[in-house]
Amino acid sequence: MIRKGRAAPGADRGSRRYGESGDSRDGDTAERGSLDPLDPASGYESPESSESSRTSRERETRSNRPTRSLKARALDYLSRREYSRTELSRKLAPFAEEGDSLDALIDTLEREGWLSDARFAESVVHRRAARMGANRIVSELRRHAVDDTLIEAVGAELRETEYSRAQAVWRKKFGELPQTPAERAKQARFLAMRGFSSATITKILKGDDDWGE
Structure with missing residues (x-):
């Protein structure tokens, strides 16, 4: 009996012509190779154009969001601290759009009690009076x-307590009268920079005070 010989390993594979292989990797390679950067019809998209498209979509999404009204923005600022009329107007000005009446809004906020120059002045005095002169x-x-x-x-009220406040600031910083002209100039300069009057500074540095108070 004549045996049929087995084909040598790899004979089948070798007989296949290039391009007829069933290997899916060859197909993938061919498909990837068809994306030609120089051919717009191939569907190729460079990393730069992809990033540009994403940025454009994000910008469009932001532009479609509802814009916060000028009054809402003003109330947000006023919920944090007191503002003067002028300061709030300056802060809102960059956000005002055509048709917005900034002066009318400021008047409305003041009329409704949200905005007050008197309260603003009071808040400044509260923050500064312990360290600053009138x-x-x-x-x-x-x-x-x-x-x-x-x-x-406000200035008149501050001057009533000017000396005692200056004295407290001076004591905390120096506590001793100057012994030389240089020391005197240094202490006087310190108090003047904090807004205390010349008369008050002179009185303190001369020692015209009852230190037992």
Whole structure:
């Protein structure tokens, strides 16, 4: 009996022509190779264009979000601390759009009690009075365009306690009268920078005080 010889290993594979293989990897390779960067019809998308598309989609999503109203923004600011009329107007100005009346909004906030120059001045005094003189506090209120009448009233009230406040600041920093002209100049400069008047500084550095108080 004649035996049929077995085909040599790999004979089948060798007989297949290039391109007729059933190996899926060859097909994948061919498919990937068809994405030609130079051919727009191939569907190829570069990393740069992909990033650009994502950025455009994000920008479009943000633009479709509802814009917070100017009043809502103002109330958010006022919920954190007191503002003067001028300071709040400056802060809101970059967000005002065509048709927004900033002055009308400020008037409304003031009328409804959300905004008050008097409360703003009071908050400044509360934060500064223990460390600053009347001149420094008045200067800050002027920078915020607080009404002159209100500033004068605040200044007069501060000057009633000017000496005792300056004395407390001086004691905490130095505690001893200057012994030389250089020391005197240093202490005077320190108090002046904090807004205390020349008369108050002179009185303190001369020792015209009952230190037992």
